[in-house]
Amino acid sequence: MFETFSYITLQEYWWIIISLLGALLVFLMFVQGGQTMLYTLGKTEDERTILVNLLGRKWEFTFTTLVTFGGAFFASFPLFYSTSFGGAYWVWMLILIAFVVQAVSYEYRSKPNNFFGHRTYETLLFINGLLGTVLIGTAVATFFTGSDFSVNKMNLTNLTGSTMPVISEWTGPAYGLEAALNLHNLTLGLTVFFLARVLALLYFMNRVNNAPIMERVKKHLIYNAIPFVVFFLTFTIWLLLSDGFAVNPQTKEVFVEPYKYLHNLIAMPVVAVLFLVGVALVLLGIIRPITCFVKCSTKGIWGAGIGTVLTVFALFLLAGFNNTAYYPSTYDLQSSLTIENSSSSFYTLTVMSYVSLVVPFVLAYIFYAWRSIDSKKMDIEEIKSETHVY
Amino acid sequence: MEQIDFSLVDWSRAQFALTAMYHWLFVPLTLGLSFIIAFMETVYVRTGNPEWKRLTKFWMTLFGINFAIGVATGIILEFQFGTNWSNYSWFVGDIFGAPLAIEGIMAFFLESTFIAVMFFGWNKVGKKFHLLSTWLVAFGSNLSALWILVANGWMQFPTGMKFNPDTVRNEMENFWEVLFSPVAINKFLHTVSQGYVLAAIFVVGISAWFLLKKREQLFAKRSIIVASVFGLLSILFVILTGDGSARTVAKYQPMKFAAMENLYEGRQNAPLAVIGLLQKNTTDGELKKQDFAFKIEIPNMLSYMAFLDANAYVPGIHDLVYGNPQHNILSYKERSEKGQIAIASLAEYTAAKKSGNDSLANTALAQFTANYPHFGYGYYVNRDMHELIPSVPTSFYSFRIMVGLGFHFLALFLVVFWLTYKNKIESRRFILYTALWTIPLAYIASMLGWVVAEVGRQPWVIQDIMPTIAAVSQIKPASVQVTFWMFAVLFTGLLIAEIKIMTTQIKKGPAQDNSNK
Numbered sequence: 001m002f003e004t005f006s007y008i009t010l011q012e013y014w015w016i017i018i019s020l021l022g023a024l025l026v027f028l029m030f031v032q033g034g035q036t037m038l039y040t041l042g043k044t045e046d047e048r049t050i051l052v053n054l055l056g057r058k059w060e061f062t063f064t065t066l067v068t069f070g071g072a073f074f075a076s077f078p079l080f081y082s083t084s085f086g087g088a089y090w091v092w093m094l095i096l097i098a099f100v101v102q103a104v105s106y107e108y109r110s111k112p113n114n115f116f117g118h119r120t121y122e123t124l125l126f127i128n129g130l131l132g133t134v135l136i137g138t139a140v141a142t143f144f145t146g147s148d149f150s151v152n153k154m155n156l157t158n159l160t161g162s163t164m165p166v167i168s169e170w171t172g173p174a175y176g177l178e179a180a181l182n183l184h185n186l187t188l189g190l191t192v193f194f195l196a197r198v199l200a201l202l203y204f205m206n207r208v209n210n211a212p213i214m215e216r217v218k219k220h221l222i223y224n225a226i227p228f229v230v231f232f233l234t235f236t237i238w239l240l241l242s243d244g245f246a247v248n249p250q251t252k253e254v255f256v257e258p259y260k261y262l263h264n265l266i267a268m269p270v271v272a273v274l275f276l277v278g279v280a281l282v283l284l285g286i287i288r289p290i291t292c293f294v295k296c297s298t299k300g301i302w303g304a305g306i307g308t309v310l311t312v313f314a315l316f317l318l319a320g321f322n323n324t325a326y327y328p329s330t331y332d333l334q335s336s337l338t339i340e341n342s343s344s345s346f347y348t349l350t351v352m353s354y355v356s357l358v359v360p361f362v363l364a365y366i367f368y369a370w371r372s373i374d375s376k377k378m379d380i381e382e383i384k385s386e387t388h389v390y
Numbered sequence: 391m392e393q394i395d396f397s398l399v400d401w402s403r404a405q406f407a408l409t410a411m412y413h414w415l416f417v418p419l420t421l422g423l424s425f426i427i428a429f430m431e432t433v434y435v436r437t438g439n440p441e442w443k444r445l446t447k448f449w450m451t452l453f454g455i456n457f458a459i460g461v462a463t464g465i466i467l468e469f470q471f472g473t474n475w476s477n478y479s480w481f482v483g484d485i486f487g488a489p490l491a492i493e494g495i496m497a498f499f500l501e502s503t504f505i506a507v508m509f510f511g512w513n514k515v516g517k518k519f520h521l522l523s524t525w526l527v528a529f530g531s532n533l534s535a536l537w538i539l540v541a542n543g544w545m546q547f548p549t550g551m552k553f554n555p556d557t558v559r560n561e562m563e564n565f566w567e568v569l570f571s572p573v574a575i576n577k578f579l580h581t582v583s584q585g586y587v588l589a590a591i592f593v594v595g596i597s598a599w600f601l602l603k604k605r606e607q608l609f610a611k612r613s614i615i616v617a618s619v620f621g622l623l624s625i626l627f628v629i630l631t632g633d634g635s636a637r638t639v640a641k642y643q644p645m646k647f648a649a650m651e652n653l654y655e656g657r658q659n660a661p662l663a664v665i666g667l668l669q670k671n672t673t674d675g676e677l678k679k680q681d682f683a684f685k686i687e688i689p690n691m692l693s694y695m696a697f698l699d700a701n702a703y704v705p706g707i708h709d710l711v712y713g714n715p716q717h718n719i720l721s722y723k724e725r726s727e728k729g730q731i732a733i734a735s736l737a738e739y740t741a742a743k744k745s746g747n748d749s750l751a752n753t754a755l756a757q758f759t760a761n762y763p764h765f766g767y768g769y770y771v772n773r774d775m776h777e778l779i780p781s782v783p784t785s786f787y788s789f790r791i792m793v794g795l796g797f798h799f800l801a802l803f804l805v806v807f808w809l810t811y812k813n814k815i816e817s818r819r820f821i822l823y824t825a826l827w828t829i830p831l832a833y834i835a836s837m838l839g840w841v842v843a844e845v846g847r848q849p850w851v852i853q854d855i856m857p858t859i860a861a862v863s864q865i866k867p868a869s870v871q872v873t874f875w876m877f878a879v880l881f882t883g884l885l886i887a888e889i890k891i892m893t894t895q896i897k898k899g900p901a902q903d904n905s906n907k
Contacts (some may be wrong), residue, residue: 070468078479111894113893114893165860372507385513
């Protein structure tokens with residue numbers, strides 16, 4: 001089936017999968033958002049235990065989605081993997097370390113004789129929540145703002161130079177950390193951070209059976225929704241007004257085009273609709289619980305969650321589709337990565353496309369398994385009846 | 391190329407080795423313990439005896455503690471290919487990326503979804519669905535091992551691909567050849583089955599501790615029975631697949647094989663040095679080497695082991711370095727000249743293509759294709775040939791200690807199973823102590839297996855095609871040094887926490903109250 005597709009169709013198909021994984025990852029980072037509010041929302045040990053256990057049953061999905069996002073990006077667009085990871089070394093390393101400390105913190109937090117004490121593990125969860133969201137947002141923003149690198153595959157044949165023959169060379173001395181100093185990147189980073197907190201609050205509303213926590217959740221929903229909306233609008237308005245990195249479909253030459261992302265939105269009405277519906281759903285998911293807390297609070301996570309997925313999905317498509325360079329180089333425009341020049345071979349994309357057919361099946365069993373263990377809301381009694389507690 | 395900054399390559403390698411070894415401290419236990427738990431729960435579901443549920447839950451707690459740190463140390467490995475080995479990621483990403491992605495899509499989600507049901511579903515889902523979840527966790531973790539070991543096997547024996555000069559990378563041509571390569575299959579079977587052995591030793595050793603303390607005797611003996619049968623079957627399989635792995639090494643990585651055996655002069659009817667001591671430093675022309683100070687040999691055995699033929703010729707390090715026309719072996723000098731031609735004609739091809747000179751491009755391409763099998767050697771023109779020889783003592787000793795320990799495990803499983811079956815195990819304190827102290831030995835054997843595989847293949851990140859010096863990212867050695875120490879401190883801290891938590895849980899023993907839980 002996939003063999004009959006054209007190369008560009010497969011490349012686009014894989015960009016869609018990457019975009020979808022990226023979108024799911026941003027949504028699932030509600031776990032990270034929740035980790036930054038353990039002490040804000042939980043004032044007693046029991047309350048924090050409820051929150052940690054609620055997040056603890058979901059953290060692996062975020063983690064696995066991140067790992068799969070990385071693996072799928074590697075398999076479908078290896079030049080991105082090679083260029084971005086090797087160049088923006090410090091940003092990625094910090095993100096990774098933030099996730100390393102997360103993985104053990106849940107399991108070890110409440111275990112006796114855990115060497116560092118439970119406060120340390122809670123701090124590590126906070127660090128993961130803060131760095132994970134802000135830095136991933138920052139890194140994704142470079143899809144629109146660009147980085148300073150050059151790509152020359154023929155460096156591999158350079159045996160006479162005094163340095164190692166490396167294909168992708170980064171020109172900045174900060175190896176990626178400079179991205180975090182760019183205001184636009186940081187704006188998206190903070191957008192993701194506050195979005196993750198908002199989503200976490202909506203998730204808690206859906207799952208917690210504890211009145212004092214619910215009171216605080218309601219209050220903090222407003223506190224976090226406001227900065228989220230402000231940062232999100234700032235980034236979006238800037239994006240739609242800014243220059244973008246376009247590709248000439250004939251010559252493959254990359255050039256700067258004013259209002260490129262706005263043009264993309266107009267040129268791809270489906271993406272525009274996805275984006276607008278996504279934003280509307282997120283806002284609806286936030287506003288409804290604020291206005292009708294008692295009845296509507298449990299449903300907010302669905303609206304805002306689906307909305308997040310749609311919005312982020314649309315943003316990724318804006319970055320890569322319609323003759324756009326998704327990983328632009330501001331140092332050497334022609335080194336910019338496009339879905340055409342950075343992808344895997346036709347054969348590999350075909351093989352991977354067959355593999356992608358199991359994804360709906362994976363989603364189905366995740367849904368089924370979640371339903372079966374999340375059948376009722378969580379309170380301290382339930383946790384005390386469990387043998388496996390975080 | 392004369393002034394390569396070795397500190398970058400060395401630190402990048404050190405970081406990969408550090409993170410991989412820390413990861414490997416936890417993976418084999420996950421691979422095997424998941425199955426042991428699944429067996430125990432199956433007995434519980436079939437018999438309805440709550441004692442078996444207690445057993446399952448105890449080992450499941452230890453599984454969870456170990457699994458968390460396995461996940462933590464694993465994420466770094468995947469991304470490190472990009473961060474520290476960026477040339478590699480482009481040069482072979484078209485092939486290497488696929489198994490990593492498939493691992494995520496097929497295995498990791500399976501594991502993480504059903505692990506949640508396994509830990510939190512006891513009171514919420516039916517017995518059968520819970521049991522299925524436990525089996526799916528075991529299946530998922532072993533499936534993830536399959537994909538990552540296929541990826542590793544491909545680096546040792548690149549197959550199913552073709553170099554595309556226009557994209558300057560290797561591209562996959564046949565997925566099934568990559569998946570079912572003999573190296574990959576042997577590696578997978580050998581590696582997972584040794585994980586089962588390690589987990590079995592872990593269960594036997596801890597159960598032995600309970601017997602020594604005269605606690606939970608029935609619980610301990612039941613655990614020993616399950617684990618020793620599982621361990622016994624597994625160790626036999628480890629020996630079988632180890633033999634198969636050695637044969638694929640002899641065939642596809644002759645230098646690694648020669649280093650494992652400290653074989654300098656190739657010969658027919660090569661004997662196997664079962665035990666040996668390397669001592670005297672000597673030279674053979676320019677080649678530095680170490681002679682045996684002492685050895686016990688089995689005649690013809692090495693030839694037989696490598697090629698199933700006592701008369702077979704096994705090439706030595708000398709033959710591989712200086713060539714041996716009689717056996718069609720090119721010298722390293724010749725190979726590096728050919729490699730250099732391949733690299734130069736690739737550059738010519740690209741230049742000719744750019745200027746539109748098709749006939750020149752075709753000539754260059756033909757020359758490139760003829761010399762491509764030696765591509766990686768091209769980076770070693772005028773360099774010290776010792777860079778192309780892996781550390782012989784490391785390979786030689788690691789291999790022997792690993793194999794020796796394997797036979798120790800076989801004997802231990804036999805004895806322990808027999809004594810438990812005869813209901814005499816609790817009085818044999820020496821055996822119980824031996825079982826307990828075999829736990830660290832299992833970890834050592836497991837780790838040494840990777841040392842043989844990975845040190846033995848140096849300097850190749852992809853056999854014959856890409857050496858480590860051409861695979862790294864362009865970053866400052868100081869940056870890698872900093873991240874190396876960050877990981878060293880972080881992982882060591884987490885390891886200490888893991889061991890403390892684990893031993894505390896073991897000392898606590900299985901839960902007493904089993905009502906409704």
